[in-house]
Amino acid sequence: MLADFTGILVILIVGIVLVCGMLGVHLLLGPRREFSEKQEPFECGEKQIVSPRQRYAVKFYMVAILFVIFDVEAIFFYPWAAVFAELSWFGYWAILVFTLPLAVGLLYEWLKGGLEW
Amino acid sequence: MEVSAILFYIFAVMAVVSALGMVLNVRNTVAASLSLVVTMIALAAIYVLLEAYLIAVIQIMVYAGAIVVLFLFVIMLLNLREDDFAPGRQWLVKFGAGLLGVFVLIQLLKLVGPGLPEVPVVPEGYGGYRQLGILLYTDYVLLVEMASLLLLSAIVGALILAKRNID
């Protein structure tokens, strides 16, 4: 089984070399003429009025929480799906009971407005 | 030494260094959480070397791909750049914590010590999804159902806590 990972390791190393090589060539070939106006953050030609270091909407956080929960749900689905025929109806009922609370959770979130943008 | 052992030590050093980077980085919380990601990925690689393949993938998907993203989101949304240490007697706390850490580490290592049996050759299909799936949905099916209830309570709790003051 570990032999499967030789290929992944090789492709990882080759990928890193390729990407770093591209950046390296760029650093060698590209000119460097820095001055402070050029280094300003790009805001359509205006001076930056508001710093990006501020607080943003909590909606993004709600999405991230739902994502964590349903990602965990998905990892319970994968091993079930692969052996689903062997487990037969027992496994099916198990996954139905497993899904039901999460469906309720999604519905609750939906009705409470956690999914509104 | 064989290749897998060398890889193990490389990833072990990576995990420890990035864990230290997470704990000791007081200036930049975003960088701290990113070094947590490196720890997670190094641990996933160690799981692969221990032939727990499915768990390794799940580790990357859930820990590195979901939980730390959630941390990053909160840090970025709340704009928590610097960590403000409370003034005074910091060194005492740090010294005490270090002492306690060394003590606990020695105790933990004493628990294991030498005398563990030789690492056996794994049976066919160890660490794959088939055996795990069958065990999970026969012997441990109650655990799975309880996990789902736990996740439901997490959804409801998070929604109530985070939404309360908006409406």
Add this chain to the structure above:
Amino acid sequence: MPIEEICKTLFIILVIVAGLAPIITWIERKQSALMQDRIGANRADIGGITVLGLLHPMADVLKLMTKEDVVPQGANRMMHMLAPLIAALPAIIAFGVIPWGGIYSFGDTTIKMVAADPDWGLLYIFAIGSIATYGAIMAGWASNNNWSLLGGLRASAQMISYEVTLGLSVVGIFMVFETLKLTDMVMAQDTTLRVFGFIEVFGGTVPAFLDWVRLPAWGIFYQPLGFVMFLTAMMAENKRPPFDAPEGESELIAGYFLEYSGMRFGLFYMSEFIEVIVIAGVVSTIFLGGWAIPFLDQATIIGGIGSFMGEGFATGLCVILHFMTFMLKLIVMIWLQMLLRWTLPRFRYDQVMNLCWKGLLPLSIANILITGAVMLLVRG
């Protein structure tokens, strides 16, 4: 063994990734020109020879390489540098598990036309996709720019949302083929599907003339809904139009890679095009039968041609045929993505999120449960 692995990997990366990705930029330009009734890229030339504008990708790379690398004030330099690497690397290493052909035996040696063939190939792609989120977040955060940060937030929220759907929409396929291994999935699709076979489930017999009505046993015929949802989720993961709200030129200038120039921008740009190939490869592997030629399975080809041309020659021919088939399917899927990209207007961000959480997610869970019930009823 390692030498062989390295050669295979180098072939995949250099020929397919580094070769195909620039050509796709050309394909996209020509496609957009075709759909807008223009001529498209045709100016770049070497000594007056333009070759249909095929020299444009080369000119692009040269130009990106010789541009100045600007880092904005107040940016976190290290993260600003790492972000394009983290965005581009997952796209490249996802190729490791895509099978470009089947498993062939020449005498004693067995050749697998895939760099790595782990048991859970598809999960590997999901895991890598979840790492790719960090590229967008880091780029947006490190640039010290309002538009970048907003774009990064939007990009990461969109990517993590669609990751869930991505995972759940293929569970039906796992159930049909009972494996998570990509090579096994293609092997299972290298047969035919009896369209009227379901009559036997209800105790009837299939008349002989209807028994001839067959389809290739591709995933798309088992899971049509899964195919649509998977393709949608994959395209949304890639953040290209119509799902390009994180980049939205008119509102966010360019989104999370606004502050990037030169080859660093090029890496972001390249990673999108590489992902187009990854999407095409994964979708055609899972749903369109990968390298399988419809109605002509591997054993038939090798047996049929091998009987008068020799086994080795037949196997070699089979390798070439399978590779060509896969490339054909790949190109069709790439073309489909280009077509969608130039046909549909950009979705509003709330539409993107609603599509995921209120549309695809409940639908994919229902798809899993219904598929399970139907399969258990049919197979008994």
Add this chain to the structure above:
Amino acid sequence: MVPIEHVIGLSSILFVIGMIGAATRRNLIVVLMSIELMLNAVNLAFIGFNRLWPGTAEAPALDGQIFVLMVITVAAAEVAVGLGIIISMIRNRDSVNLEEVSLLRW
């Protein structure tokens, strides 16, 4: 293969690092991340011990891996609720400093 003692040693080191972080840092988010690190260390020990007693092909003993799955589930739920608490704390106190959260109700 590395001896499992070394795996457990690595697990102990990570656990102690996490513990020190949870004890000394004042930022609630970093404390939560340190707790995640401790959970990960425990997971590593589970996987290591399971590798030592893997069962047979007919009767696999994968208890360690199943426990890891459960720990991951619990960690996900914990993070979701914990960060919810942090967000509501920021709304009320405008700080994530642990020192300032000394009241049980506000």
